[in-house]
Amino acid sequence: MNPSAATGTIKTTCPYCGVGCGVLATRQADNSVTIAGDPDHPANFGRLCSKGSALGETISLEGRLLHPEIDGTRANWDQALDLVATRFRAAIAEHGPQSVAIYGSGQLLTEDYYVANKLMKGFIGSANIDTNSRLCMASSVAGHKRAFGSDTVPGNYEDLEQADLIVLVGSNLGWCHPVLYQRIVAARAARPEMKVVLIDPRRTVSADIAEMHLPIAPDGDSALFVGLLAHLDQLGAVDSDYVAAYTTGIEAAVLTAEDWPVARVAEATGLSPLSITRFYDLFTRTRKVVTVFSQGVNQSAAGTDKVNAIINCHLATGRIGKPGMGPFSVTGQPNAMGGREVGGLANMLAAHMDFTPEAIDRVGRFWGAADVAQGPGLKAVDLFAAMARGEIKAVWIMATNPVDSMPEADAVRDALRACPFVVVSDMNRNTDTMALAHVRLPAAGWGEKDGTVTNSERRISRQRPFMPLPGEARPDWWIIKEVARRLGFGQAFAYFGPAQIFAEHAALSGFENDGGRDFDLSGLVGADYETMAPTQWPVRSRPAARMFGDAKFFTPDGKARFVPVQPPPPFAPSPGVLMLNTGRVRDHWHTMTRTGKAARLSAHMAEPFVEIHPADANALGIRRAHLVRLSNRHGVAVVRALVTDRQRRGELFVPMHWTDQFASEGRVDALVPGKTDPVSGQPALKMAQVHAEPMGARLYGFLVAASRPRIEADYWAIAPAANGWRAEIALLDEPGDWEAFLAATFGSDAGFQSLRDERSGRRAFVLIENGRLVAALYTAPDPVLVSRQWAVDLLGADDLTASIVLAGRPGADRPDGGAIVCSCMGVGINTITEAVTRHGCTTVEAVGALTRAGTNCGSCRAEIRGIVDANRLIAAE
CATH class of the missing domain: 3.40.50.740 (Rossmann fold)
Structure with a gap:
C-alpha cells in the first residue's frame, strides 16, 4: 500500500500502552488528521484515553529527523x-x-x-x-516461563468484566491503562457486587473504585502473596483435585509459605494484620478473581518471585484459564508482547x-x-x-x-x-x-x-x-x-x-x-x-480467547509448576534517606518524544514533580510548590514539591518522563541504581535511595511566549502551549541586568513593559505587539501565584493591553478556568468548582453533563470526584 495514497478513514492501532486500542484516523484536506476510537475493536470498543485522543496533535514534522x-x-x-x-x-x-x-x-x-x-x-x-x-516486562516473562513453561498470558480483557474480585497489584490502571480501567468501572456499575482491591504504596487514582487500598511497603508484594498461599492452605481452600492432576511442586511452595503467618507478613509489608486478614478472606471466599499486575511488581530486584507468588495462589485454587479468573500481566508498551x-x-x-x-x-x-x-x-x-x-x-x-x-x-x-x-x-x-x-x-x-x-x-x-x-x-x-x-x-x-x-x-x-x-x-x-x-493467538485452526482452560501447560510433563518463593527481608533505608519510586503520569508517555508535542497533554502536569508526605516535607524544610533537589551517588534531579498524604512517609514518587529536552534536571532515572532481578535481568526502577533538600532558589518565575524561549536559569521546565510555550524557571540569584536577561530569553528586550511590587518583591514583564502577547514573565521570591492556564490562554487573545497582562490575574471579562483537570475536554479546576458551588452539581456525572469534563476517557473522574466532595458543603450553603 502506498501511504501517500491513503484516503478516507483508516483503521489502525494506538502507539501508546499495551491495551492496544483501535483507532480511526481520517486525513483531512489540509493534511491534519482527526482521531476517533474504533467502535469495532475488541480492546476499546471506541474509547480512547487522553493520549490516544490527542494523537492527531503529535504528527507534525516539528523536530523530525528527515534525512540521514x-x-x-x-x-x-x-x-x-x-x-x-x-x-x-x-x-x-x-x-x-x-x-x-x-x-x-x-x-x-x-x-x-x-x-x-x-x-x-x-x-x-x-x-x-x-x-x-x-x-x-522481563519479570513477567520469567515468571510465566517458570510456572507455565512458556511466556503465556492466560486471560483476556473480558475476564476483567466477568470477575467478582479484581486485585490491582503495582498497577495504577486508572492512569497507565485508562481504557481497561474504564471497562472495569462500567462493569462495576452494572454489577455493584464486584469488588476491587488496590495494592500500591501510593493512593493513586485507581483507589477511586477500590473497596480496599493496601499501602504496601516497597517490595512487600512477595510476602503478601506468600502469606496468602499459607492462608489458603491453612483454611483448606486449596483445590486439591486440580493441584494433584495439573500441577507439581505445591509441597515445597507451601512449606516455605508456612513461615509467613499474618504477623510476619504485617512486618514485611507495613500493613495492619486486620487489613491483611480482610484481604485474605476476600480472596479466599471469592471464586472469580483476576489479579492484575504491572510495573510495581515487575520493576523490582525480586520481580520474578513476585510474579510467581501471585501465580502460585491462582494455581492453588484452580483459578486460571476460566472466565473471570486468572493472573493478568498488563504490558506497558504497545508492542512489548510482539517483541x-x-x-x-x-x-x-x-x-x-x-x-x-x-x-x-x-x-x-x-x-x-x-x-x-x-x-x-x-x-x-x-x-x-x-x-x-x-x-x-x-x-x-x-x-x-x-x-x-x-x-x-x-x-x-x-x-x-x-x-x-x-x-x-x-x-x-x-x-x-x-x-x-x-x-x-x-x-x-x-x-x-x-x-x-x-x-x-x-x-x-x-x-x-x-x-x-x-x-x-x-x-x-x-x-x-x-x-x-x-x-x-x-x-x-x-x-x-x-x-x-x-x-x-x-x-x-x-x-x-x-x-x-x-x-x-x-x-x-x-x-x-x-x-x-x-x-x-495462538491461531491454529481458530484463535484461542483463553489459555490453560484445558489445564494443559507447556512444561515437559504438561503440568504447571509451583515456585517456592522466599520474600526479601523488610528494607530499612539509612537515616535521612528516602525511598524513591518512579512511574508514569496520566497524559505523558515514556520520554515525551510524542506527547511532548501536544499542548493539552502538558496542561495537566507541565513539569517534573515529587510527591512527598507532609511530615517528610516539614522535617526537611520543603515547602509546597517549592523546588526540591534529589541526589545520590548516581545523579541529581530537581523537581517541584507536591506535598500530599497520598504518599507513604519515608517514600517519594517522581514521574519518569522528563528529559533534557524539557527540563534542566528532570531525568529521574539518573538516580536509579542498576540493581536487577537475578532471574529476569529487569532493573529495580522503583527502589532508589535518595537525599532530598530544598533547592534554595532565590527567585521563581513563570513565563509564556509565542516563540520558544532560550532559557538560561538554574532550573527550568518547558512545555508547549496553545499558540506558544510555557515554562517554569528558578534562579539562585536575581539577575543583575534584567534587560540582558530578557534579551537572552526572548531574543529581544525592546518594548517590554514592567511592574514591580517593592513590598513583595514580585515583578512582571510583558511584551505586546499589535494587541497580541509576544511574551510575559512573572517572578517572585516564592512560586508565583499567576494562574497558568489564564496566562497561556492570553497567547491566543486579541486586543490585549499591557495592564491586563501585568496584573497577573483575570478580569471579570476574561474568566479563568483554572489548572486543567480534564485534558480531553480542556476543563479546568475553577470551571468544575463553579459547576458544584454555583450550579449545584453533586456528582461526577452532573459535572460532566454541564462541562463535559470526564466524559471521554474518564481518567480524570477521580480528581473531579475529589473536587466535588471538597466543595459540596459550599454548594449546600
Missing part, C-alpha cells in the same frame, strides 16, 4: 548505510560478533522486531539484541523458543542460517555496562531513548559517549540519545508505519499508514534489511514489504510445532494481511 546524518552532517542513504555495515563488519572481524549489539523498543512493530532479531541472532551470530521491554513473540529479548531465540540445541537447530534450518547464536546475549543493564568497559564496539539503538529511561542514566550516557560507533534510528532528531549518535537514520513514525502489534491479551492488530513518509524517512524493517544486504545476507532479507515478513514470522511459529509451543500463528499463514482483523 553522519557526524551531524546530512548524508544520503547509501552513505549512511554503507558506513553502518562497514563499521559493524570491522568490529565483528576484529573483536567477534559479541562486540556489536542492537537495543530496540516496544515501539517497533512486530515486523521490524522480527528482521532485527533475525539479523543479530541468525546471521551476525550474537544474541546481543535487547529492548526497553526489559525495563517493564517477545519474535525473540526481541537477549535470552530468547524466536517464536517463543529458548536457546536449546533443538530450537537452535530448528531456527537455523528455517532461516537457512549456519551461525545462529548459541546462547543468550547481554541484557539491557549488562549491555550498557559492557559498553562502558569497552567491550561493545558498535551499537544500533532503535526507537528508544536509553539516556533517559535506563537506570544509572548518567552512566549510560557516558557509555554511549565512549562507544566507538553509535547508530540511532528514530523519527525524532532531538532526543538525549540521538545527540550521541555518529549515524542518525530517519525512521518512519506512527501514521506512516505499516505492520502489526500485539496487546496485553495476546491480540494482534494492524497498524496501518495514513500519512506519506516525510522527507527521506523509511520503515525500520527496510533500514535493517538494507544493512543486512550490505553485510552479505541479502538473500535471507529480500523482503518487499511487511506482509511478507509477517508471513515468515507466522510460518516460523508453526514450524515443527505440534502444539508443544504456545506461540503458533500457523492459522494465519496465507491470510489477507491488509484486511486482517484483530486476532488473539
Whole structure:
C-alpha cells in the first residue's frame, strides 16, 4: 500500500500502552488528521484515553529527523548505510560478533522486531539484541516461563468484566491503562457486587473504585502473596483435585509459605494484620478473581518471585484459564508482547523458543542460517555496562531513548559517549540519545508505519499508514534489511514489504510445532494481511480467547509448576534517606518524544514533580510548590514539591518522563541504581535511595511566549502551549541586568513593559505587539501565584493591553478556568468548582453533563470526584 495514497478513514492501532486500542484516523484536506476510537475493536470498543485522543496533535514534522546524518552532517542513504555495515563488519572481524549489539523498543512493530532479531541472532551470530521491554516486562516473562513453561498470558480483557474480585497489584490502571480501567468501572456499575482491591504504596487514582487500598511497603508484594498461599492452605481452600492432576511442586511452595503467618507478613509489608486478614478472606471466599499486575511488581530486584507468588495462589485454587479468573500481566508498551513473540529479548531465540540445541537447530534450518547464536546475549543493564568497559564496539539503538529511561542514566550516557560507533534510528532528531549518535537514520513514525502489534491479551492488530513518509524517512524493517544486504545476507532479507515478513514470522511459529509451543500463528499463514482483523493467538485452526482452560501447560510433563518463593527481608533505608519510586503520569508517555508535542497533554502536569508526605516535607524544610533537589551517588534531579498524604512517609514518587529536552534536571532515572532481578535481568526502577533538600532558589518565575524561549536559569521546565510555550524557571540569584536577561530569553528586550511590587518583591514583564502577547514573565521570591492556564490562554487573545497582562490575574471579562483537570475536554479546576458551588452539581456525572469534563476517557473522574466532595458543603450553603 502506498501511504501517500491513503484516503478516507483508516483503521489502525494506538502507539501508546499495551491495551492496544483501535483507532480511526481520517486525513483531512489540509493534511491534519482527526482521531476517533474504533467502535469495532475488541480492546476499546471506541474509547480512547487522553493520549490516544490527542494523537492527531503529535504528527507534525516539528523536530523530525528527515534525512540521514553522519557526524551531524546530512548524508544520503547509501552513505549512511554503507558506513553502518562497514563499521559493524570491522568490529565483528576484529573483536567477534559479541562486540556489536542492537537495543530496540516496544515501539517497533512486530515486523521490524522480527528482521532485527533475525539479523543479530541468525546471521551476525550474537544474541546481543535487547529492548526497553526489559525495563517493564522481563519479570513477567520469567515468571510465566517458570510456572507455565512458556511466556503465556492466560486471560483476556473480558475476564476483567466477568470477575467478582479484581486485585490491582503495582498497577495504577486508572492512569497507565485508562481504557481497561474504564471497562472495569462500567462493569462495576452494572454489577455493584464486584469488588476491587488496590495494592500500591501510593493512593493513586485507581483507589477511586477500590473497596480496599493496601499501602504496601516497597517490595512487600512477595510476602503478601506468600502469606496468602499459607492462608489458603491453612483454611483448606486449596483445590486439591486440580493441584494433584495439573500441577507439581505445591509441597515445597507451601512449606516455605508456612513461615509467613499474618504477623510476619504485617512486618514485611507495613500493613495492619486486620487489613491483611480482610484481604485474605476476600480472596479466599471469592471464586472469580483476576489479579492484575504491572510495573510495581515487575520493576523490582525480586520481580520474578513476585510474579510467581501471585501465580502460585491462582494455581492453588484452580483459578486460571476460566472466565473471570486468572493472573493478568498488563504490558506497558504497545508492542512489548510482539517483541517477545519474535525473540526481541537477549535470552530468547524466536517464536517463543529458548536457546536449546533443538530450537537452535530448528531456527537455523528455517532461516537457512549456519551461525545462529548459541546462547543468550547481554541484557539491557549488562549491555550498557559492557559498553562502558569497552567491550561493545558498535551499537544500533532503535526507537528508544536509553539516556533517559535506563537506570544509572548518567552512566549510560557516558557509555554511549565512549562507544566507538553509535547508530540511532528514530523519527525524532532531538532526543538525549540521538545527540550521541555518529549515524542518525530517519525512521518512519506512527501514521506512516505499516505492520502489526500485539496487546496485553495476546491480540494482534494492524497498524496501518495514513500519512506519506516525510522527507527521506523509511520503515525500520527496510533500514535493517538494507544493512543486512550490505553485510552479505541479502538473500535471507529480500523482503518487499511487511506482509511478507509477517508471513515468515507466522510460518516460523508453526514450524515443527505440534502444539508443544504456545506461540503458533500457523492459522494465519496465507491470510489477507491488509484486511486482517484483530486476532488473539495462538491461531491454529481458530484463535484461542483463553489459555490453560484445558489445564494443559507447556512444561515437559504438561503440568504447571509451583515456585517456592522466599520474600526479601523488610528494607530499612539509612537515616535521612528516602525511598524513591518512579512511574508514569496520566497524559505523558515514556520520554515525551510524542506527547511532548501536544499542548493539552502538558496542561495537566507541565513539569517534573515529587510527591512527598507532609511530615517528610516539614522535617526537611520543603515547602509546597517549592523546588526540591534529589541526589545520590548516581545523579541529581530537581523537581517541584507536591506535598500530599497520598504518599507513604519515608517514600517519594517522581514521574519518569522528563528529559533534557524539557527540563534542566528532570531525568529521574539518573538516580536509579542498576540493581536487577537475578532471574529476569529487569532493573529495580522503583527502589532508589535518595537525599532530598530544598533547592534554595532565590527567585521563581513563570513565563509564556509565542516563540520558544532560550532559557538560561538554574532550573527550568518547558512545555508547549496553545499558540506558544510555557515554562517554569528558578534562579539562585536575581539577575543583575534584567534587560540582558530578557534579551537572552526572548531574543529581544525592546518594548517590554514592567511592574514591580517593592513590598513583595514580585515583578512582571510583558511584551505586546499589535494587541497580541509576544511574551510575559512573572517572578517572585516564592512560586508565583499567576494562574497558568489564564496566562497561556492570553497567547491566543486579541486586543490585549499591557495592564491586563501585568496584573497577573483575570478580569471579570476574561474568566479563568483554572489548572486543567480534564485534558480531553480542556476543563479546568475553577470551571468544575463553579459547576458544584454555583450550579449545584453533586456528582461526577452532573459535572460532566454541564462541562463535559470526564466524559471521554474518564481518567480524570477521580480528581473531579475529589473536587466535588471538597466543595459540596459550599454548594449546600
